[in-house]
Amino acid sequence: MSIKSTDNQYIAHTYKRFDIAIVAGKGALCRDDNGKEYIDMTSGIGVNAFGYSDPVWADAVSAQAHLLQHTSNLYYTAPCAELAEILCTRTGMSKVFFCNSGAEANECAVKIARKYAADHKGAEYYNIITFNKSFHGRTLTTLAATGQDGFHHLFTPLTEGFLYADAEDINGFQKLIAENKVAGVLLETIQGEGGVNVMSEGFLKAVGKICAENDIIFMIDEVQTGNGRTGALYSYQNYDLHPDVVTTAKGLAAGLPMGACLMNGKAAEVLSYGDHGSTFGGNPVCAAAAISVLNRMDDAFLEEVQNKGAYIKKRLTDAGYEVSGMGLMIGIKTEKPVSEVIRKCIEGGVLCLSAKDKLRLLPPLIITRDQLDKALNVIIEALR
Numbered sequence: 176m177s178i179k180s181t182d183n184q185y186i187a188h189t190y191k192r193f194d195i196a197i198v199a200g201k202g203a204l205c206r207d208d209n210g211k212e213y214i215d216m217t218s219g220i221g222v223n224a225f226g227y228s229d230p231v232w233a234d235a236v237s238a239q240a241h242l243l244q245h246t247s248n249l250y251y252t253a254p255c256a257e258l259a260e261i262l263c264t265r266t267g268m269s270k271v272f273f274c275n276s277g278a279e280a281n282e283c284a285v286k287i288a289r290k291y292a293a294d295h296k297g298a299e300y301y302n303i304i305t306f307n308k309s310f311h312g313r314t315l316t317t318l319a320a321t322g323q324d325g326f327h328h329l330f331t332p333l334t335e336g337f338l339y340a341d342a343e344d345i346n347g348f349q350k351l352i353a354e355n356k357v358a359g360v361l362l363e364t365i366q367g368e369g370g371v372n373v374m375s376e377g378f379l380k381a382v383g384k385i386c387a388e389n390d391i392i393f394m395i396d397e398v399q400t401g402n403g404r405t406g407a408l409y410s411y412q413n414y415d416l417h418p419d420v421v422t423t424a425k426g427l428a429a430g431l432p433m434g435a436c437l438m439n440g441k442a443a444e445v446l447s448y449g450d451h452g453s454t455f456g457g458n459p460v461c462a463a464a465a466i467s468v469l470n471r472m473d474d475a476f477l478e479e480v481q482n483k484g485a486y487i488k489k490r491l492t493d494a495g496y497e498v499s500g501m502g503l504m505i506g507i508k509t510e511k512p513v514s515e516v517i518r519k520c521i522e523g524g525v526l527c528l529s530a531k532d533k534l535r536l537l538p539p540l541i542i543t544r545d546q547l548d549k550a551l552n553v554i555i556e557a558l559r
């Protein structure tokens with residue numbers, strides 16, 4: 176049987192796949208089982224920061240796999256400790272919990288906010304404010320955190336205690352805080368799945384200030400925006416923001432499952448022995464991959480991400496399209512249905528994403544100017 180028919184027979188139908196079976200890749204290029212080559216503007220939904228089969232990444236992974244692949248969290252391992260140190264040093268956060276996905280990182284964040292509030296204000300302070308059009312994951316708690324009704328109705332009852340605010344409406348946000356017993360606030364500085372919606376610096380700072388004044392845990396979901404994607408290591412570092420908790424995953428190990436929940440200040444000592452855990456969390460192979468990823472994301476690398484992002488925006492706005500996003504996280508308003516644009520891009524050998532009704536580009540951060548030009552020619556043609 177072919178890859179596609181075997182998959183369709185045996186894999187649960189949770190994914191409506193495109194009619195493409197990808198067999199191999201190198202950098203920003205990949206090819207399907209017919210030998211057709213594509214420029215990848217998706218990087219596995221913001222995961223493959225260094226593209227496909229990056230040799231430095233592959234060496235880091237394979238060296239660790241040959242040395243020690245897993246021990247459980249009953250023991251110390253070097254990659255786990257080293258990665259935590261790098262993350263804290265590069266962000267100014269002070270403690271890390273490792274897990275395997277974005278949803279799990281957000282679960283950890285919610286647990287921290289609730290435990291902190293229960294310890295300091297009372298167990299009735301369990302509410303978490305998130306934002307309309309947000310996306311925080313697929314577990315029952317992170318679905319509840321996701322401010323999109325479409326995700327909610329199928330699996331009720333979801334975890335209780337989530338309230339939804341509108342981005343940019345600081346009065347509405349303040350009202351929610353005044354009228355409810357709130358433990359924490361969780362937001363994406365740029366809503367990814369929700370349409371590449373950028374929250375303004377003024378709004379983000381106002382939310383952070385209100386959280387600090389009310390002793391509410393301020394949590395930033397950097398699952399998609401993190402790990403160099405916006406041209407800063409974490410997007411909140413583009414601004415003068417001081418979150419208590421930062422979650423990340425996707426690009427952290429550039430293609431292996433790795434999530435992290437970073438904590439600072441009053442949030443750092445909330446979890447104690449036995450409060451939380453994960454069998455695979457901080458796995459040495461994934462941690463070794465993440466170390467190699469972060470060590471290569473120096474200032475010059477991040478500046479190149481900004482430059483490439485600016486170049487994409489310029490070409491698209493020059494062509495008359497409305498563009499949102501930062502760095503290599505880009506949303507484009509389309510006149511035609513976005514599914515049609517994506518289909519045309521595929522025909523032209525370019526893989527793209529959607530985010531609600533926008534076309535979304537999350538190319539690998541190492542994409543070359545030449546590859547970008549070729550991809551943009553196809554995309555602009557497909558948008559017409």
Ligand SMILES: *Cc1c(COP(=O)(O)O)cnc(C)c1O
Nearest residue numbers: 276277278310311312367398399
């Ligand atoms: C993808 C995503 C998640 C969920 O991550 P998983 O690894 O799929 O659990 C959470 N938050 C944001 C902002 C995301 O983009």
